Amino acid sequence: MTGWLDHESVETVLVTLKLAGLTTILLLILATPIAWWLARTKSAWRVPIASLVALPLVLPPTVLGFYLLVTLGPNGPIGQLTQAMGVGSFAFTFTGLVIGSLIYSLPFAVQPLQNAFEAMGERPLEVAATLRASPWDAFLTVVLPLARPGYLTAAILSFAHTVGEFGVVLMIGGNIPGKTRVVSTEIYGHVEAMEYAQAHALAGGMLLFSFTILLVMTWLNRNPMRALS
């Protein structure tokens, strides 16, 4: 072991950060229309869709991972489709990990955004419309800036939740070093192998990381203006 983390662990940390970063960015894009729809619609589909989005909150991660593996695997419906398209099966790949993380962390992105959209109400949109802003214009220039605290919360929760996931990652990723092995699965591996020193290093790093994120989030939400200017 050279220094605090060995080469393999550094690689694992990088895979983890890449997974969490990519998942967060994709989730914010994906969750925006879903959260907007859930916040505004009067459709009868609202409750079923909201429940579907929230499902990963209550579903055991291994169950979600299992279904993803079955679906994305070489014999699953999506697996066969992706193979027919020539991109191969997503099972045990980084792409598969990202797909799993997107689904698993979806409620953590949708709910803060939905709360932010609901809290601002119709009024800012009505005001923007009376000032000749088209719906798109109003969304970009009024809704997004006003929902900024919601986006911040959504981003941090999605990132942290993706970093911390274990069951889904193990099922769909397969724990391949340098490709799909992430910090949480590596800690588990170290503990299984009785390598407590390495497990301590990674676990301590995660603890510090989580605490820092919460600190920054609280600080940013309390001083939204100061944080940007």
Next chain:
Amino acid sequence: MTNIDRVRGAQPIQITLEFVRPEFLLDVDLRLPGTGITVLFGASGSGKTTLLRCMAGLERAPRAIVTVNGSEWQHDVSLFLPTWRRPLGYVFQEPSLFAHLNVEQNIRYGLSRGAPASRKFSPSLDSLIDLLGISGLLHRKPTELSGGERQRVAIARALATQPQLLLLDEPLASLDQARRQEILPWLGRLRDELKIPMLYVTHAADEVARLADYLVVLERGRVRTAGPVSEVLSAVNPLVVLGDDAGALLDVKVAEHDQRWNLVRVEFPGGDLWLRDKGFSTGDSRGPCTGKSARVRVLARDVSIATERSTHTSIQNILPCVVESVVAELEESQSLVQLRCGESILLARVTSRAVASLGLIRGMQVWAQIKAVVLVD
């Protein structure tokens, strides 16, 4: 030209509407003047805000025709211009400035999206700042403004888009009395300086007296009465609507100034009145503004009736009138008497017993004793 003539000239705003609401059916058919302030007056729940929102397209009534200055904004379901395509300005009841922008950015939000320079009114940031007296506030956030300041900025922002019609939904309702007094002069100034028509929703009688050129009284979704304000207010039915604030509005001209007693004499079609010189020649060394137009209000409760001219009285304003009609009110055993004074109409509120003992009937010659005359702008 008087206000009445002016508003009768053209009626370019049309709204015909049938809209089922949970509490009532909003059913109106209005032609409104293209200049000055039209006040939509009524108790809360009378449908006035809904009417305004339908005009703006913020509410979508399936059966509605909205036409402004010759262009149709809505025709039932076949045509519905979305709000952002309608050349209007809207001031909401509670000041709705964008919290993430400062005052200047709020106004520029409207400026940058407004219509290309129109002939009628082409605002610059400077002229709006000047018009509403907000020069010191430009770099403040909405949270750093008082309620009255926020509402002034909201009006400036609404005007920045160069609207053809300004809609105001109880813009003073969220303010306390001091703030209302602070913002009312600005609204009067807008009426005098802008050429665009304004639709102003309120349930406050003093705002009607002060601002209205044309008045629409709504009651449970229907138009109870509509017309030039001095006509509507001198009809016999407003007491029911306005309560203690019922009274006649007179457009007057300053004729004489009595410096010794600090009084001014004003003339109106039907006679003249003395009132305290308050606001006519303030701080002006050139003396009284003779010939200046003003609007005064004579509340029905300040007018009493005598059948003979009394000379031994403290009341200074005594005018010969003819009884036009007497309406007995059920409440408080009081009656409302409509008095014709030349071309003008005054209202007097007296007890029903007084009506009986004086034997007041239509066509009778009487004297109106006016205890107080209030200058409204």
